[in-house]
Amino acid sequence: xxxxxxxxxxxxxxxxxxxxxVVLYFxxxxxxxxxxxxxxxxxxxxxxxxxxxxxxxxFYVMDKEISDGDKxxxxxxxxxxxxxxxxxxxxxxLDFEAELIAILKNPAIxxxxxxxxxxxxxxxxxxETEQGLYVLEYMATLAPVELSEELTVLFTNVSARAKLGxxxxxxxxxxxxxxxxxxxxxxxAQAKQQMLDTISAQLVNVDNNVxxxxxxxxxxxxxxxxxxxxxxxxxxxxxxxxxxxxxxxxTKAGIYNRLALANPVSxxxxxxxxxxxxxxxxxxxxxxxxxRQDLFNIIKIDRFIAKxxxxxxxxxxxxLVAELPKIEVESTEFNYDAVMLYADLSIAMAxxxxxxLHSSESLYKKQINNTTNLLxxxxxxxxxxxxxxxxxxxxxxxxxxSERLRAEAKRLGDSSVYSSLLRDVAKQL
Numbered sequence: 001x002x003x004x005x006x007x008x009x010x011x012x013x014x015x016x017x018x019x020x021x022v023v024l025y026f027x028x029x030x031x032x033x034x035x036x037x038x039x040x041x042x043x044x045x046x047x048x049x050x051x052x053x054x055x056x057x058x059f060y061v062m063d064k065e066i067s068d069g070d071k072x073x074x075x076x077x078x079x080x081x082x083x084x085x086x087x088x089x090x091x092x093x094l095d096f097e098a099e100l101i102a103i104l105k106n107p108a109i110x111x112x113x114x115x116x117x118x119x120x121x122x123x124x125x126x127x128e129t130e131q132g133l134y135v136l137e138y139m140a141t142l143a144p145v146e147l148s149e150e151l152t153v154l155f156t157n158v159s160a161r162a163k164l165g166x167x168x169x170x171x172x173x174x175x176x177x178x179x180x181x182x183x184x185x186x187x188x189a190q191a192k193q194q195m196l197d198t199i200s201a202q203l204v205n206v207d208n209n210v211x212x213x214x215x216x217x218x219x220x221x222x223x224x225x226x227x228x229x230x231x232x233x234x235x236x237x238x239x240x241x242x243x244x245x246x247x248x249x250x251t252k253a254g255i256y257n258r259l260a261l262a263n264p265v266s267x268x269x270x271x272x273x274x275x276x277x278x279x280x281x282x283x284x285x286x287x288x289x290x291x292r293q294d295l296f297n298i299i300k301i302d303r304f305i306a307k308x309x310x311x312x313x314x315x316x317x318x319x320l321v322a323e324l325p326k327i328e329v330e331s332t333e334f335n336y337d338a339v340m341l342y343a344d345l346s347i348a349m350a351x352x353x354x355x356x357l358h359s360s361e362s363l364y365k366k367q368i369n370n371t372t373n374l375l376x377x378x379x380x381x382x383x384x385x386x387x388x389x390x391x392x393x394x395x396x397x398x399x400x401x402s403e404r405l406r407a408e409a410k411r412l413g414d415s416s417v418y419s420s421l422l423r424d425v426a427k428q429l
Contacts, residue, residue: 005386022118032159033253036288046097046101046137047101047104047105047138047141048141049140049141049142049172051105052104052105052141052142053108055105056105056107056111057107057363058107058110058111059111059142059184060180060181060182060297061110061111062111062143062146062181062182062183062188063182063183063184064110064112064146065112065146066115066116066119067113067116068116068149070113073113073116073117074120075118076117077117077120077121077124078124080096080099080100080117080121081121081124081125082324083095083096083121084096084121084125084131084134084135085125085131088130088131088134088277093121097419100138101355103117103199104138104142104296105139110161111142112146113133114142115139115142115144115147116153118139118142119139119144119147119150120137121135122135122136122139123336127154127158127160127162127165127166128158128159132165133161133162133163133165134334136165136166136168136169137165137168139169140168140171140172141172142170142172143172143173143175143176144172144173145173145176145181145183145188145191148170148173148191148192149191149193149194149302151166151169151170151173151195152170152194152198153193154166155167155170155199155202156201156202157196157200160209160211160212162213163212164212164215167215167216167219168197168349170195170219171388172194173191173192173195174192174196174219174223176192181301192223192324194289196223196224199216199219199220199262200216200220200224200232202216203216203217203232203236210240213236213306214239214251214255217232217233217236217255218254218255218258220232220235220253221258221262222258222262223262225265226263226265226266226269226270229259229262230259231269233255233256233259236254237252249286249287250286252287252289252291253286253288253290253291254273256287257290257291257294260274260291261294261295261298264271267312268312269312271312271315272315273292273317275291275315275318278317279322291319292319292320295316295319295320295348296344296347296348299347299351299352300347300348300351300385302351304333305351305354305360306375313353314354316348316352317349317352317353318346320348320349320352321345321349325376326338327339327373327376327379329373329374329375329408329412329416329418330412331414331417333417334417334418339379339421340383341375342346342379343379343380343382343383344383346364346367346380346383347364347383347385349363349367350364350367361386361390361391362389363424364380364384364385364386365392367380368380368381368391368392374404374405374408374422375408375418375422377401377405378394378405378418378421378422378425379421381401381425381429382421382424382428383427388428388429392429398429399429401426401429402425402426402427402429403426405422405423405425405426406422406423406426408422409422409423409426
């Protein structure tokens with residue numbers, strides 16, 4: 001099932017998922033897409049937090065208590081628990097999920113009643129079970145700040161696997177926009193601080209569970225003061241390295257990237273220092289690649305770039321521009337990494353340099369038209385984030401480029417590893 005896949009894969013995919021969460025933190029949205037399925041299983045329905053925000057007028061009404069004792073709610077919870085127990089992992093699960101989603105999207109049922117329903121189900125199923133953890137996924141879409149105290153108490157007393165599921169729910173509360181939530185600012189701040197303190201304190205109790213330790217760091221570093229977050233990371237890495245050998249450089253890089261990009265203070269103070277330290281050390285290839293890929297993911301988010309200050313853009317541009325690769329069309333082996341890097345860097349440069357006078361699309365188009373290297377031109381067209389008909393609306397221009405690409409492919413011959421790329425782009429035009 002989806003929840004089991006997500007928990008088991010968290011360490012392997014944690015670095016890229018962390019970037020997504022950082023982007024969410026950057027742009028102050030509540031989007032939460034987590035419909036992860038095995039390719040050999042049918043797609044199962046899910047609902048994101050952003051969908052609920054759009055559907056439910058009371059989503060941000062968070063100043064009411066969660067009430068118990070309603071007989072009808074208990075009956076509904078009992079029925080849903082019975083259904084998930086009998087259908088979990090089977091085809092009938094689709095029907096259960098569809099029913100649960102319909103309840104969550106129903107504006108006639110208050111948000112507090114929905115939280116109470118899911119919380120009751122978790123208690124009946126048990127937070128240590130796959131079914132209970134699965135229901136927590138849905139609870140996270142409601143950002144249940146009303147249960148922040150209960151969640152923190154529960155977090156300290158469950159297994160590492162259950163902690164991973166609870167972290168998912170707790171971070172949905174940490175990501176709440178203070179200005180949107182209709183709840184006392186003081187109460188929300190206290191709830192977030194209580195969760196941060198509780199989660200951080202568990203780092204000393206992770207024992208040999210490296211996955212949980214890194215997941216805790218991923219969760220908290222974006223919300224702690226910079227100095228405190230860095231000290232927490234450094235201390236944990238020192239402990240882990242001492243007990244289990246050298247911590248993976250890629251894993252360390254992912255955590256430090258999140259620290260460097262998590263908030264305005266760290267982006268302004270730590271990111272330039274971090275980039276300088278990486279650039280000065282030729283051995284830091286893994287760390288530079290990790291930061292580069294995380295920056296690519298962030299820069300592709302237009303809403304983030306629109307809010308990013310010029311100082312940040314300049315810092316990032318200086319770091320990225322030094323890495324522009326040279327791709328030799330006469331090569332005997334297709335350099336996939338170089339092709340992807342060239343395309344991603346070109347997109348990033350256009351995004352970073354775009355402004356009111358020159359949009360990123362016009363800058364990207366300018367690079368396509370100005371390059372004299374036909375292979376680079378083909379790469380830019382094949383990896384374009386913009387529709388080709390929009391990017392190059394003039395049919396004559398497209399025809400000219402297409403003919404040049406076909407001629408180059410013919411010159412190179414079938415023995416060239418790049419001929420097919422040139423021909424494919426020519427066909428698209």
